[in-house]
Amino acid sequence: MTAPRTLPAHLAHPFSPRGRLDPYPAYRWLREHDPVHFDVTSRMWLLTTHADCALALRDPRFSAALGQRERVRDDELPPSMLTTDPPEHQRLRSPGALLMGPAAIRGISGGIAAEIEHVLDALAGRERIEATADIGEPLATGVLAELFGLPAADRAAFAELSARVSVNLDPLAGPQAAAAGRAAMGELTRFLGDRADAAAEAVRTAAGGSPFGRLAADERLTRAEMLGIAALTVVGGWKPLAEMVGNALHWLLPRKDAAEQVRESPEAAMSAVDELLRLESPIPFTARVTTEEVRLDGGVIPAGARVLALVGAANRDPAVFAGPDELMVLRSPNPHLAFGAGTHLCLGAPLVRHAGAVLLGGLLSRYPELRPDGDPPVWAPSMVPRRLTGFTLTT
Numbered sequence: 152m153t154a155p156r157t158l159p160a161h162l163a164h165p166f167s168p169r170g171r172l173d174p175y176p177a178y179r180w181l182r183e184h185d186p187v188h189f190d191v192t193s194r195m196w197l198l199t200t201h202a203d204c205a206l207a208l209r210d211p212r213f214s215a216a217l218g219q220r221e222r223v224r225d226d227e228l229p230p231s232m233l234t235t236d237p238p239e240h241q242r243l244r245s246p247g248a249l250l251m252g253p254a255a256i257r258g259i260s261g262g263i264a265a266e267i268e269h270v271l272d273a274l275a276g277r278e279r280i281e282a283t284a285d286i287g288e289p290l291a292t293g294v295l296a297e298l299f300g301l302p303a304a305d306r307a308a309f310a311e312l313s314a315r316v317s318v319n320l321d322p323l324a325g326p327q328a329a330a331a332g333r334a335a336m337g338e339l340t341r342f343l344g345d346r347a348d349a350a351a352e353a354v355r356t357a358a359g360g361s362p363f364g365r366l367a368a369d370e371r372l373t374r375a376e377m378l379g380i381a382a383l384t385v386v387g388g389w390k391p392l393a394e395m396v397g398n399a400l401h402w403l404l405p406r407k408d409a410a411e412q413v414r415e416s417p418e419a420a421m422s423a424v425d426e427l428l429r430l431e432s433p434i435p436f437t438a439r440v441t442t443e444e445v446r447l448d449g450g451v452i453p454a455g456a457r458v459l460a461l462v463g464a465a466n467r468d469p470a471v472f473a474g475p476d477e478l479m480v481l482r483s484p485n486p487h488l489a490f491g492a493g494t495h496l497c498l499g500a501p502l503v504r505h506a507g508a509v510l511l512g513g514l515l516s517r518y519p520e521l522r523p524d525g526d527p528p529v530w531a532p533s534m535v536p537r538r539l540t541g542f543t544l545t546t
C-alpha cells in the first residue's frame with residue numbers, strides 16, 4: 152500500500168469539531184484527490200464518490216453485520232436487520248415491512264394527515280417557533296405514534312424515550328452518552344413490550360389495529376426479534392425525521408421559487424423531500440467491513456478493513472448530480488444515497504417521503520409568510536444525524 156494521503160492543512164477533517172460544522176470542503180477534496188482514502192485518525196477507509204459508495208452499499212463483499220458489530224457489542228438486544236447480512240437479514244426485514252412498508256403507510260395515511268394538522272394548528276399565533284422542538288419532534292412523535300397505535304396518554308413518555316435512544320445513532324458520541332443510550336434502549340424495549348400483546352390482540356379481534364399490532368401478531372419472529380425491529384424503528388426513525396424538518400426549511404425558506412413549488416404541488420413536495428435529503432443527508436455515512444480484498448479505481452481496500460461510505464459526500468458528486476450544491480426541487484433522476492441502497496435501503500423511506508411532503512406542503516400553505524427569525528442557526532457538532540441548532544422561525 153502506498154503511504155496514505157492527508158488532507159491539506161487548511162481543510163478541517165470532516166470528523167473534527169470544526170469539520171462537522173461544514174464537512175463539504177473536505178468531502179470535495181477527498182472525492183477529487185483521494186476517493187479511496189485511508190484515514191489514519193479513525194483507521195477507516197473513507198469512500199466519497201457516488202460510484203464507490205453505491206458499490207459498497209450493494210456489494211456483499213462489504214458486510215453490514217461486521218460493520219455494525221463494534222457498535223452493538225454491548226447491547227443486550229438480538230441482532231437487528233441493520234446488523235445482519237443476507238440471508239438472515241431478509242428473515243428479519245420481511246416482517247419489518249408490516250410495520251413500515253408502503254401498505255402500512257397507506258393504512259395510516261388518514262391518521263398521519265390528522266397528526267400533521269395538529270402540529271400545524273399548534274403553530275397558529277406563535278411568535279417564535281423552534282424548527283425542531285415545535286415542528287420536527289411533534290411530527291416524528293405523531294407519525295411514529297400512528298405506527299405503534301399509541302393513545303394520547305402515552306405520547307409524552309414515548310417522545311422522551313425516543314429522544315433518549317437517539318444518541319445510539321451517533322458513533323462518535325462519548326462513552327457516557329453511549330451508556331445512557333443503551334440504558335434508554337432497554338427502557339424503550341420494555342415500553343413497547345408492555346404494549347405489544349394488546350396491539351396484537353387488537354389486530355386479531357378487530358378489523359384494523361395498528362402496523363405495530365400486525366408485526367406483533369406475526370409469528371415468523373421471536374418476541375425479542377420483533378421488539379428489536381420495533382426499537383430499531385424508533386432509533387433510526389424518530390430523530391432523523393425530526394431533524395429533517397429544520398434542515399429542509401433552512402434550504403427552502405430563502406428560496407421563494409422552490410418554496411412556491413412545494414406549496415403548489417404535492418408531487419413537487421415529494422420530489423423536494425428527496426432533493427433536500429440529498430443536500431443535507433441526516434445520516435451522512437454508514438459503516439461496513441470488507442470480507443475480502445476489494446479493488447476500486449481509486450485504490451485497493453484489504454480484507455477485514457473498516458469502511459465508511461460517506462453518502463453525504465456521494466450525494467454532492469458532480470459526476471452524478473448537475474449543480475450538486477444547488478437545490479433543484481424537481482431534480483430527476485435523483486439517485487441520492489441518503490436512504491442508503493441495496494439490501495439495507497431504508498425501510499422507513501416511504502414514510503419519510505409521505506410525511507415529509509405532507510408536512511412541508513401544509514406548512515408552507517398554512518403559513519406563507521414563514522421565515523427565519525433571530526440569529527442564523529448553526530450546525531450541531533453531532534455527526535449523526537446532521538442537524539441544526541437554534542433554528543427559530545416566525546409566521
Ligand code: HEM
Nearest residue numbers: 232233387388391392395434437489490491495497498499
Ligand atoms: C430522514 C429520515 C431518515 C433517513 C435519512 C434514513 C436513512 C437510513 C439509511 C442511510 C439507512 C441504511 C443504513 C445502512 O445501510 O447501514 C437506513 C436504514 C433503515 N431505516 Fe432509515 N432513515 C430515515 C428515517 C427512517 C424512519 C422514519 C424509519 C422507520 C419508520 C426508518 C427505518 C429504517 C430501518 C428499519 C432501516 C434498516 C433497514 C435494513 O437494514 O434493512 N428510517 N435509514
